[in-house]
Amino acid sequence: MTKVQAHITGTVWKIEKGVGDSVEEGETVAILESMKMEMPVEAPASGIIKSIEVAEGQPVEEGAVIATIE
Numbered sequence: 300m301t302k303v304q305a306h307i308t309g310t311v312w313k314i315e316k317g318v319g320d321s322v323e324e325g326e327t328v329a330i331l332e333s334m335k336m337e338m339p340v341e342a343p344a345s346g347i348i349k350s351i352e353v354a355e356g357q358p359v360e361e362g363a364v365i366a367t368i369e
Contacts, residue, residue: 301344303366305359309333314355320348322368329353329365340365 312332316322327339328348346368353365 300349301342301346301368302364303328303340303342303368305331305340305361305363305365307331307333307338308361309338309359311353311355311357311359311365312337314351314353316348316351316366318348318351322346322348331359342368344368 309331311329313330316328322342324342324345326342328342329340331338331340348366349369350367353359
């Protein structure tokens with residue numbers, strides 16, 4: 300199981316992938332907004348999204364788990 304983690308503190312602006320979706324390493328899973336800038340959160344590995352741990356509009360801290368990939 301691989302964790303997709305927030306690399307900055309911000310707000311979840313948009314979730315790009317859902318549970319059951321396949322992702323490639325480097326593909327955008329979600330977009331965070333911080334200081335009026337949109338920052339993609341990319342998959343650290345290829346696989347299938349097993350869980351989404353956040354909701355759009357939710358504030359997250361750096362290191363928070365956004366999703367898990369199996």
